[in-house]
Amino acid sequence: MAYDAIASVIAILLAFFLFDTELHLTLQTFERFKNTWYIYLLTSIVVFYLIGFYDQMWAYASGVTYLILVAGVTFQMLLSLIITQIIGQRLPFQVYIVYWFLLFTAVAAIRFIYRLTRSKNVLSRLYRDNRKFSTEPVIRVMIVGAGMAGSQLVTELQRQNKRIPLLAVDDNKLKQTFKVNGVPVLGTRHDIPDLAKEYRIDEIILAIPSASSKNIREIIEICQQTKCDIKIVPFLSNAVEGRSDIGEIRDIDIQDLLGREPVILDTAGISEKLKNKKVLVTGGGGSIGSELCRQIASFMPSTILIFDIYENNAYSLQLELCRDYPFVKTQVLIGSVRDRERVDEVFKIWKPDLVYHAAAHKHVPLMEDNPCEAVKNNVYGTFNVADAAGKYKAEKFVLISTDKAVNPTNVMGATKRLAEITTLAINMKYPATTFACVRFGNVLGSEGSVIPLFKKQIQTEKRVTVTHPDIKRFFMTIPEASSLVVQASCFAKGGEIFILDMGQPVKIVDLATDLIRLSGYEPNVDIPIQFIGLRPGEKMVEELFLDEETIQTEHSEIYILDQINTTEMLEQEWKHLKKLIKCPQNADELDQHMQELIHLINPKAAQ
Known part of the structure; x- marks a missing residue:
C-alpha cells in the first residue's frame, strides 16, 4: 500500500517532467504539484483498497487479476483528474495520460517481480x-x-x-x-x-x-x-x-476409469423447493443419506434433521454441516424407522416439510440369512415413515430405492419392491402429501460395496474374489446419485417411480482388473482373480425396469416409469404387504410369505 502511494506521487512528478518539452519545471508547474501531490497519494490508497487491490494473491495472478489492476489505475487517475479540476488546479489532459502509463508500469512491475520471486527459478x-x-x-x-x-x-x-x-x-x-x-x-x-x-x-x-x-x-x-x-x-x-x-x-481412482459426465442441475428450481424448508433424512448417517444432507444443505433449508440409529456417523456429519453451513440448523435425531412411536414423535415435534427416506438394509447375502429383519426395516420402516409423513402433512416424501427391486430374486430386492409399493399405496391414502420413489443402481464407495471389498482383498489377502466372469452391475458415484435424487424429487407430483440413467453396466471382473492395476499390481500375475460362484439370490445383470416404458423428464438423466400395474394388481400386492407388516416371528412362515410375494411380482423367480 505504501509503495503504491509513493509510486503515484513519483509518477505525477515524472509526468510533469516528461510533458515539459523544455525539461524544466516552471514556478507555476511546481506550485501545482505542491498543491496536488497529496490528492494522488490519497486517491491511490482509497481506490486501490476499495477495488480489492490488496485482497489479490499476486503470486497466483491471472489475466482477471491484471484486469483489476488496469481498472484500479484507471479509476484512480479519473478520480484525481476530477478532484484537481474541482479545486481549480487544472493540468493538461496529456499529463494524466502519461501519469496513467507511469503508475500502471510501477504497480504492475513490482507485482510481476514478486510473482517471479515466488515462483523461483x-x-x-x-x-x-x-x-x-x-x-x-x-x-x-x-x-x-x-x-x-x-x-x-x-x-x-x-x-x-x-x-x-x-x-x-x-x-x-x-x-x-x-x-x-x-x-x-x-x-x-x-x-x-x-x-x-x-x-x-x-x-x-x-x-x-x-x-x-x-x-x-x-x-x-x-x-x-x-x-x-x-x-x-x-x-x-x-x-x-x-x-x-x-x-x-x-x-x-476407479471413478476416473468409469468416467461419467458431471451432473448439471436446475439449481434455481431446486433452491425454490428447498430454501427455508425443514428437511428430514432417514438413514442420514449412511453413505447416501449423508451426501443427501450435504447437497441439501447447499440450497439453504432452514433445518436438516439427521435421523439415524447409529450416533457416531450422524454426529460427525452434524459437525461437518455446522462447520460448512453455519446458517442451516442441523439436528441429530437418534432412533429406528422400525419404532413407530419414535417416528411419530419426530414428526409431531419437528413437522418436517420434506422427507428423504434412505434408511434401509441393503446387503443381499445378509438379508437372505435375516429375512425378518429385512422386512421390519425395509418394509415396515418405510410404512412407518411414509404414513407419518402423510399423517403430519409433510409436503413431500421420497423413497430411495434400488435396481434390485426390479424382477427381484432375493429378499432384499423383494423388500425394496414392497417399499415402493408401500409408497405408491400411501400416496393414494394422503392426497395432501406428494409421495415418490427414486430408483438407481450401485454407488461407488458406499459402505459394504464391491470397491472397498476389492481394495481390502488386494491389501490383505493378495487376491480378489468375483462371483462370476460375466456378472455386470450399474455404477454411479455417491454425489452424482444424491444430486439426481434431489433433482428428481423436485419433479415429483405424486405416485411416480423415477429412474436414474446409470449408463452402461460394467463387468465386475473388469472393475477388479482395473483396481489391481491401479494398486500397482498385474492381474492374475501378482494378484489372482478367483471366481467363487453366484451367491444366493444374486442375479447376473440388474435391471432398472422390465418391459415398462419410460418417460424422460426435463432432465436428460432422469426418467419416470410408466407402470403397467393395474389398480387391481396394486391392491393384490398390498394384501400381501399387510401380511408381511405383521412380521410373524416364525422365520419359516415369513420365508413362505416372501416366496409367495416374489412369485407374485416375478413368477419366473419361483420356477
Whole structure:
C-alpha cells in the first residue's frame, strides 16, 4: 500500500517532467504539484483498497487479476483528474495520460517481480537436482495434456518446491512446437514410455479433465509401461464449484476409469423447493443419506434433521454441516424407522416439510440369512415413515430405492419392491402429501460395496474374489446419485417411480482388473482373480425396469416409469404387504410369505 502511494506521487512528478518539452519545471508547474501531490497519494490508497487491490494473491495472478489492476489505475487517475479540476488546479489532459502509463508500469512491475520471486527459478532448481546439490528430493514430472488444465498445472507446480514439470505431451499435433508456460510439448501419448526413460521422469500427471473414460484408460495403460507414479488433477467443474483445486494432485481412482459426465442441475428450481424448508433424512448417517444432507444443505433449508440409529456417523456429519453451513440448523435425531412411536414423535415435534427416506438394509447375502429383519426395516420402516409423513402433512416424501427391486430374486430386492409399493399405496391414502420413489443402481464407495471389498482383498489377502466372469452391475458415484435424487424429487407430483440413467453396466471382473492395476499390481500375475460362484439370490445383470416404458423428464438423466400395474394388481400386492407388516416371528412362515410375494411380482423367480 505504501509503495503504491509513493509510486503515484513519483509518477505525477515524472509526468510533469516528461510533458515539459523544455525539461524544466516552471514556478507555476511546481506550485501545482505542491498543491496536488497529496490528492494522488490519497486517491491511490482509497481506490486501490476499495477495488480489492490488496485482497489479490499476486503470486497466483491471472489475466482477471491484471484486469483489476488496469481498472484500479484507471479509476484512480479519473478520480484525481476530477478532484484537481474541482479545486481549480487544472493540468493538461496529456499529463494524466502519461501519469496513467507511469503508475500502471510501477504497480504492475513490482507485482510481476514478486510473482517471479515466488515462483523461483525452475532451471536453477533443476540444475541443483541434476548435480545432487539440493537437500530435498525433487520429483521430475511429465504432464499429459497441454490445454487449459495443463497450463494451470504447470503454473501451480512452478510455485512449489516439490515437483519440477520438465515436459508435456498432447495428442494435438499443432501443440507439438509450443511451450506451456516454458515447458515444451515433446510428443503424444504414444511417446510417453520413451520420453519417461529419456528424461528420467518420476511422476506422470494427467491434466485432461474433459477426456472420456476410454481415453483415460488407454493413457493409463501406456503410462503403466513405465515405472513412474501416475497421478491426475481433479475435474475443472469441481474446481469451479469450490470442491477441489487444480493443485490437488491425487492418485488415479476407479471413478476416473468409469468416467461419467458431471451432473448439471436446475439449481434455481431446486433452491425454490428447498430454501427455508425443514428437511428430514432417514438413514442420514449412511453413505447416501449423508451426501443427501450435504447437497441439501447447499440450497439453504432452514433445518436438516439427521435421523439415524447409529450416533457416531450422524454426529460427525452434524459437525461437518455446522462447520460448512453455519446458517442451516442441523439436528441429530437418534432412533429406528422400525419404532413407530419414535417416528411419530419426530414428526409431531419437528413437522418436517420434506422427507428423504434412505434408511434401509441393503446387503443381499445378509438379508437372505435375516429375512425378518429385512422386512421390519425395509418394509415396515418405510410404512412407518411414509404414513407419518402423510399423517403430519409433510409436503413431500421420497423413497430411495434400488435396481434390485426390479424382477427381484432375493429378499432384499423383494423388500425394496414392497417399499415402493408401500409408497405408491400411501400416496393414494394422503392426497395432501406428494409421495415418490427414486430408483438407481450401485454407488461407488458406499459402505459394504464391491470397491472397498476389492481394495481390502488386494491389501490383505493378495487376491480378489468375483462371483462370476460375466456378472455386470450399474455404477454411479455417491454425489452424482444424491444430486439426481434431489433433482428428481423436485419433479415429483405424486405416485411416480423415477429412474436414474446409470449408463452402461460394467463387468465386475473388469472393475477388479482395473483396481489391481491401479494398486500397482498385474492381474492374475501378482494378484489372482478367483471366481467363487453366484451367491444366493444374486442375479447376473440388474435391471432398472422390465418391459415398462419410460418417460424422460426435463432432465436428460432422469426418467419416470410408466407402470403397467393395474389398480387391481396394486391392491393384490398390498394384501400381501399387510401380511408381511405383521412380521410373524416364525422365520419359516415369513420365508413362505416372501416366496409367495416374489412369485407374485416375478413368477419366473419361483420356477
